[in-house]
Amino acid sequence: MIVVHHLEHSRSQRILWLLEELGLPYEIKHYARDTKTRLAPPELRAVHPLGKSPVITDGTRVVAESGAIIEYLIDKAGDGPLMPPTAVDARQDYRYWMHYAEGSLMPLLVMKLLFGAVPAKAPFLVRPIARAIDKQVNAMYIGPSLARHVEALAAALEGKTWLVDERLTGADILMSFPMEALRARGGAAIPAVISAYVERFQSRAAYRKALERGGPYTIMR
Structure with a gap:
């Protein structure tokens, strides 16, 4: 079992x-x-x-x-x-998303979460410094990097129901958590095509x- x-x-x-x-x-x-x-x-x-x-x-x-x-x-x-796609191009796309989810997108989202949590946990006297560091890191690295990811993801989903092969695959399963996290932490900047994708898999009976x-x-x- x-x-x-x-x-x-x-x-x-x-x-x-x-x-x-x-x-x-x-x-x-x-x-x-x-x-x-x-x-x-x-x-x-x-x-x-x-x-x-x-x-x-x-x-x-x-x-x-x-x-x-x-x-x-x-x-x-x-x-x-x-099952993964058998066509060569679709199989390569599938492989890409299976590596991208945890290799590229999720580390940025974890970094955003951790830096955002530091000011509240810091001693009272150093909280202004912690907030300044969080703001600077977001402005210089995390924010611009996530913006590029959002743009690329929106383009990849445009006109599609699922990421690969026009059907639900393991790539969608693996991408579900970072996509939910992205929508939760991205605010109003998240394109409608990404929100629609999240809502689509969240509506499935399974x-x-x-x-x-x-x-x-x-x-x-």
């Missing part, structure tokens, strides 16, 4: 969505974030040495990292609608079922 070691408000929510899309039976072991640090609890280290989520167990096999988990589960399900089973899920700002 597949067990999803599921951390609340985390990227493992998309693994539940994938399993619902695939129709694979699974169980959930729930983990709550530390109320002070907002990090994963130490119990997850008993599953995988990094103590992070998502991670799944399938019998004696432990699989970590979102992209690896998504590929593993799609392969396990066998030939079906979420996505909604995964939310019911997964419990608390809010993109941290």
Whole structure:
């Protein structure tokens, strides 16, 4: 039996969505974030040495990292609608998004979150300095970089329903969390084509079922 070691408000929510899309039976072991640090609890280290989520167990096999988990589960399900494209160009596009999600887009969003959280956690006397650093980093690097990503993503989605092959694939599953985070943290600057894409996958029955089973899920700002 597949067990999803599921951390609340985390990227493992998309693994539940994938399993619902695939129709694979699974169980959930729930983990709550530390109320002070907002990090994963130490119990997850008993599953995988990094103590992070998502991670799944399938019998004696432990699989970590979102992209690896998504590929593993799609392969396990066998030939079906979420299998990677076979056409050369579409397969290369699929490979690009599978690397881009966590390799390029998500690090920027995490950086934006972390720098934004520093001023509130800093000692009172140094908060003005922390806010100034946050503002400067956003103005010089994070903001312009995210703007380029938003522009490229909007162009990639223009006229499309899904990212690759005109159907839902593992690339959309992997991209779902950073796209939700981008819309949550990007404000009014997010183009309508990106918001429509997020709303499209959020409206799927399998996505909604995964939310019911997964419990608390809010993109941290």
